[in-house]
Amino acid sequence: QSLEFRQADRFNSIRGQFDLIISNPPYIMNKRNKTDVHHQVNKFEPHKALYINDEIYFSWFEDFFTQIKDRLILGGTFIMEGHEMHLEKLKILAMKIITEDVVIINDLTKRKRFLRLKRK
Secondary structure, eight states: OOOOOOOOOOTTTTOSSSEEEEOOOEEEEEETTTTGSOOOHHSSSSHHHHHGGGGGGGHHHHHHHHHHHHHEEEEEEEEEEOOOHHOOOHHHHHHHTTOOOEEEOOTTTEEEEEEEOOOO
């Protein structure tokens, strides 16, 4: 068994299949949700790591989930952080593309925060 950490724009430069994929993609809509973000986050976090243009938000995740499907082995697990207002729609999208085994996990403050799926 081995563990590798890789950084890339989605899977554009990564090949192979994996047992576990953990991602913290940009998940905040640039216009719709930007005012909800704490000012310290905007001050210290790279904009590119946080925001996606509203117009391409769901198509961006559709492409991302398609890449996850190609890279995740059968029986593999994918976990990502997401925006609490959009996780339900992202769950439906992931179910359509990858698997029906998708759950939303709350964070320590009981807010919807993570999406976990297992490819079957």
